[in-house]
Amino acid sequence: MKDVFVSGWYGYTELFSGLSEDFEFAVPFITHSLSDIDELMEEGGKNLFAWSTGAFLMLDRQKRPNFENIVLISPFKKFTSYTPERVLEIMIKKFVDFPEKVASDFIKRCGCEGTPEYNPQHFHILLHGLRFLLRTDVEELEWSLEGVKVLHGTEDKIVDVQASRDMVWETDATLYEIEGAGHWIKPDILSKYKI
Template sequence: MKYFISGWAGFREALDVPEDWYFIVPFIDLDEEGILDFFKDKSGSTLIGWSTGGHIILKNLKFFSLRFNEIVIVAGFKKFTDYVHPRIIRRMIDKMEIQPETVIKEFLLNAGCKPILSEKADKNALKEGLKFLLSSEFNYIDYPKNKLILIHGSGDKILPIKALFDLKKIFSFAQMHTISGSHWIPFKVLDSILHS
């Protein structure tokens, strides 16, 4: 089984991830603890994490490295607020209360995704996801050196390319790819890297 842990408001409808990938939206399907619990008895060849999903994987890399041969992180980060001012996230949290659809669609457009709202869009769960981004971070520990691939779009409007280089300092053993693209990289491009 191939697993994909998406980003904030990264619903399957908005992305082009094939149906044969098991798809998890953080805080909509499961929070960080729930994701770890879900994967306790799972393993496979490839795990992909995008943005918030990638951050959760990197934060718990030892756990995931024991379960997957290859881990791919798209638009990952150590701490979101190192690159995005907390004020912007707090504004999104406040606006989610009155105009959740607008906040989600604006984010998806900025991320290079289809601005499609899922029926699963839960305002309170998404607010929890934004609160998570305000505080979650990880520090270096000794990680298993299995195959880790870091990918970032050169035209990312959400996270600057610096986030990629900062991760490379922590995970020096990782393969690093800068792709012409935005926060979301089309899946066919990811797939071509996986099979290169």
């Protein structure tokens, strides 16, 4: 059975080294289109890990992904509820002129160890991904989160841990707050939630 990891914006495999090798790794808009990701969810498998924008994509689905174990990492239902829209708009404007710096700053704010090398060929796709975040909004979940594990760092500077607390309050998901972690959670911690 297949294991799938659906990553987030600028969430290349290098960020999850030691874990990403065990998964089919999807970076939305870059390695996989949204329809490719939908196909992976329909095919299903054993473990589904989804980080940030990847977690949003799972929450935005009309039906539950076909996996035995679903782990949502630093999820959000509406990105601008926790990162003000004006901050995201400034990030988009700066990205147009200084994409490498914006990407590097984002990774640092996530609390990541190391920064993936910026690929100029991904400029337009990454810009689209930032604009996509402005439109994210899951008003109502359409599938049960019963049995879903939600991991969120207590020191998240991108999407406050309150996003997961609010979501878990409304669902049957189980929240695991990772003390001292940011938006990015170390792969060795994530691997503990794999079955």
